[in-house]
Amino acid sequence: MPNFQTHTLKPLTYPCAYGDTYFECEAISAKNNKLVVASTKGERYLLRVSHKEGNRLLVKGDKVTRPSQVSILQKVLMDFRDVSEAIEICSNIEPKRALHVTRSPYLKTIDFFASSFEVTREIWVEVGFGSGRHLLHQAKKHPHIQFIGIEIHKPSIEQVLKQCELQNIENILVLDYDARLFMEFLPSNCVGKIFVHFPVPWDKKPHRRVMSQSFIDEAMRVLNQSGQLELRTDSPRYFEFSFGEMMKLSKVNVHVKKNEALEITSKYEDRWLRMEKDIYDVTLINETLSPLIPRVETLQFSKEIDFPKFCSLFREETVRGDGFFVHFEELYLIDISNGLIRISFGANERNEKCYLWVKEGHVSYFPNTVLATQSNIQADKLIKEWIDGLCN
Ligand SMILES: C[S@@+](CC[C@H](N)C(=O)[O-])C[C@H]1O[C@@H](n2cnc3c(N)ncnc32)[C@H](O)[C@@H]1O
Structure with a gap:
């Protein structure tokens, strides 16, 4: 950076x-x-x-x-x-070429999906699109579909946005966000396909995999009837793990293929094919209509705090909940009534960092509002209890 x-x-x-x-x-x-x-x-x-x-x-x-x-x-x-x-x-801040700081209209934030995104046509999602070969190919082939590409690797994101601009592709929205948490932001029954192609195998840390029971549950909720979750991987262990997780559902329709050729191969796939590795496809087909859920809301602070008292008692501390923690890291003062507290929170597999910004006793999350996902609701409760404990 x-x-x-x-x-x-x-x-x-x-x-x-x-x-x-x-x-x-x-x-x-x-x-x-x-x-x-x-x-x-x-x-x-x-x-x-x-x-x-x-x-x-x-x-x-x-x-x-x-x-x-x-x-x-x-x-x-x-x-x-x-x-x-x-x-x-x-x-490393002086760029080699002139700075080009225009923002692509197709690059969206998670706040956009939380508050403004409207479903107007069928959606297909690609998780971890990497070089974007598959995403761009599918988007050109299916112009009536709204694609959402999720990636955390910035150079890949910039490359795909550039290709969208060069090739006039207007049906892809790109999101820089952890795909494991994204599905919560989509309404039920609106997605036709979810592609997870060659995800990072995490063989030694399986809890970090994109594919998990909660990801599969959320995928099933957002898929329409006959919608498909498609995993393509070169890792036998990832394949077996994912198949096992899918089989835990009470009723499933799963198809497995080995070494099936696709119309388009990604850079990763090309590499594995050169090495003559086996490629596994697991496709889970949703057959049920899921209940509608309300939009994810944002978390707010309603109580004011006594900031001078808070500052005098503040200490670095980690508070633990059930499989969960909040770390109050550092207090920064702007002046006697205003300041920022750096915190990190989450479960082992994923930590979020943000600040609590105190302005004249009023507390808010910074830089963004914190969205009321299941894990954030638990963190928010711990944070409020800790502040109350310090100030009362
Ligand atoms: C092995 S690459 C495969 C890329 C591409 N699908 C392909 O077939 O060439 C895995 C990609 O997933 C992305 N990724 C890993 N974890 C992710 C997550 N939790 N959310 C979104 N993208 C993720 C990585 O940045 C990387 O680009």
Whole structure:
């Protein structure tokens, strides 16, 4: 991720603007780490300034505000470097070619799927599309279908968005998000196909696999009657595991094939074919109509907190629930009534990081609203109990 190192940063008077970036405020922790809240092109970023050996300051984007395009964060860091009159010791923020920071209309955030996405036609989903060969091929072949491609690897996302633009493909929405949690955001019975092609096998850490009982349950809910969940893998263990999980359903229609050729092969598949590996397909066909579910809502804080008291009692701590934890990591002060608390929460297989932003006693999640998924509801409860325990 983009970052730079320097020995000095000129203090800024907030708020201020420089280049395309608006710098809102900064917050400082007891460890003397600094956060700078910045925004540009409708996106908000947190920059972290931390101390390194040799009197160096490392400036980088905080992971909680992952940019939709790395080039946007590069530009924010360049503006911060220039407004702070920093002299770089080392850096990877100056791009080789001119910065192209336009945002693709086809790149969507999870908030879009939580609040604005409307189903107007049949949906097909591809999980972990990688180079995008299969996704692009299917989208061109089926222009009447709305495709949703989910991927966490930014270069793959940018490559597919570029291809959509070059080839005028308008029926793909791309989402940078963990596919294991995505299905919760789709209405029931609206998906015709879900492709999971050559997922990371995670043979030593099977709990990290995309395919799991909860993923299969949610897939069955969103699939329409006769909709299909298609796994294609070169890993015999992944194949057996997934087949086993599908067989746990009380009633199933599963088809298995070995070494079936598809119209299009991905880069991974080409590699396995050269190595003469076997390829397994497992297709689960949904036959039932699922009940409709309400849209996922957002989690809010209703109670105000006594921030000065909270600050005097704050300590780094991990609180555990049933198979679950919340880690209160670091408190950053903006001033006596305002500050940010860095937290991470989740179960073993997936952790979320975010901040609690306290403004004059009122608490909210930052950078985004936290969506009321099943796991987040548990975390939210623990967070509120911990804050109540500290303040009362
Ligand atoms: C082995 S590659 C296969 C890519 C592509 N399907 C193909 O056949 O060439 C697996 C892809 O899944 C993506 N991925 C892994 N875990 C994911 C997750 N939880 N959510 C979304 N994508 C994920 C990875 O970034 C990677 O691009």
